[in-house]
Amino acid sequence: MSDVPVELLPHLRRARDVADRNYAEPLDLAALAAAAGVSKYHFLRCFAAEYGETPMQYVTRRRIERASDLLRATNLTVTEVCGLVGYSSLGSFSQRFTELVGMTPSEYQRTQEGLRIPGCFVFMLGLKSAIPEKQAGGAVEYRRTESPAEEES
Structure with a gap:
């Protein structure tokens, strides 16, 4: 306590x-x-x-957790992910990612299997609606975006 x-x-x-x-x-x-x-x-x-942990260690950890989600779930480049999670320096991002995850962002992305969301959809739909976010209580929320065809029917 x-x-x-x-x-x-x-x-x-x-x-x-x-x-x-x-x-x-x-x-x-x-x-x-x-x-x-x-x-x-x-x-x-x-x-x-x-x-x-200090507040800035917390922010760094959250950024790297989010980056690992994006690298695993999308086909965005490491440079794009770096900018999306709040880093302006690819070198700083790669160094922190490697320290916390144990491999470089590129290595991590290569080791992840499965279907990836095309980056154009991530940007088109909005980053928060394309990637699940954990909510209070551990639940995961996906926000569905209606396609134009579904809206007409």
Whole structure:
């Protein structure tokens, strides 16, 4: 059990939710602390005590998890995935991916079997509707997009 005050937990969850929703955007400690409504250093200490990693380690892990989903499920290039998950440097992305996954993004993509969603559909339908997202409680939600033929009938 952490030493984080119980009344601060909803604020930490709010900041974590902001990180989950905006992982592809530039995020920094100050922005996440502002979402929690506390100073950045207090936020850093409490977040690490509660979740076992710093806020930026959490954001990095979420970005790499999302990248692995995209590399597994789509035919997007590593460079495209790099940009979609919030990295501006392919080198930094590849280094972090390799540290957390144990292989380069290209190696990971080659090892994944199965049908892939064409990248054009991912962009056409919107990234969030083409790739499943875990919801609260562990459920996976797929948002269906009606095709023009289905809308006419």
